[in-house]
Amino acid sequence: AARDLGSPDAKAEQYLPSSAVGMEKEDFVLGHLTVVRAPSRESAAAGASGDPVQAAGGYSAVEMHEWARSTDEALTIQSTSEDQQPYCVHCIDRPDAGDLRSRTRDAHLEWLRDSARVNMAGPLLASNDGAADAPRVGTLLMVNGDDLDEVRDWAKNDPYNTAGLFDSVTVQPIVTYALDEAEDD
Numbered sequence: 585a586a587r588d589l590g591s592p593d594a595k596a597e598q599y600l601p602s603s604a605v606g607m608e609k610e611d612f613v614l615g616h617l618t619v620v621r622a623p624s625r626e627s628a629a630a631g632a633s634g635d636p637v638q639a640a641g642g643y644s645a646v647e648m649h650e651w652a653r654s655t656d657e658a659l660t661i662q663s664t665s666e667d668q669q670p671y672c673v674h675c676i677d678r679p680d681a682g683d684l685r686s687r688t689r690d691a692h693l694e695w696l697r698d699s700a701r702v703n704m705a706g707p708l709l710a711s712n713d714g715a716a717d718a719p720r721v722g723t724l725l726m727v728n729g730d731d732l733d734e735v736r737d738w739a740k741n742d743p744y745n746t747a748g749l750f751d752s753v754t755v756q757p758i759v760t761y762a763l764d765e766a767e768d769d
Contacts, residue, residue: 617674619724625650625711649708651724658697659705661728670703670758671735673725675744678751685720691743699738701728722750732757 618635622628629648632638638646654660677685696702708722723744729735736755744750 617672619651648711649721649724650711650718651706652709652718653704653706656693656697656705658700659702661700661702668728668730671727671729671732672754672756672758673727673735673739673742674722674754675724675742675750676708676722676752677720677749681749684747684749685744688743688747688749695741695743696725699727701738703727726758 618632620628620631622631625648632646632648637643696705702725704724704726706724707720708724709718710721711718727735727738729738732755739745739753739755745753
């Protein structure tokens with residue numbers, strides 16, 4: 585069955601602090617996704633081990649996947665508006681999906697290209713340090729959208745989702761930051 589993307593995880597409700605009364609459920613941080621460029625999985629894992637939230641045991645689970653970012657020009661559309669919010673669509677495949685991904689891949693790619701909203705896209709890979717034949721375990725998309733509900737509605741129509749490939753789907757706005765390197769004076 586297709587994954588319902590319209591409502592937040594029911595388990596999150598029990599973790600909402602009392603100060604969150606009146607807040608939208610999406611305003612509460614349930615975790616985060618960090619995308620880094622690293623020469624190897626070991627290097628990325630070493631960098632992640634320095635995360636103070638992880639070191640303090642602040643995550644119930646930590647997963648690391650290699651992202652095989654697509655070089656397809658149709659999947660690297662930049663926002664046409666400075667006001668448009670970018671969103672992350674993070675999908676993990678069902679472990680029992682078998683060859684469902686390969687059977688629906690062409691329809692999925694055509695749907696992504698036709699949407700003309702994808703900034704970056706690609707499959708998430710099981711640990712295999714860049715091997716071309718690494719098993720696919722999910723999908724990561726960075727897309728343009730009008731609002732969270734509109735992007736969730738769009739993601740519901742992904743052929744991978746309608747075929748029942750995904751075990752979990754998270755759609756959230758992207759918040760980015762960068763630290764400037766200190767300049768020599």
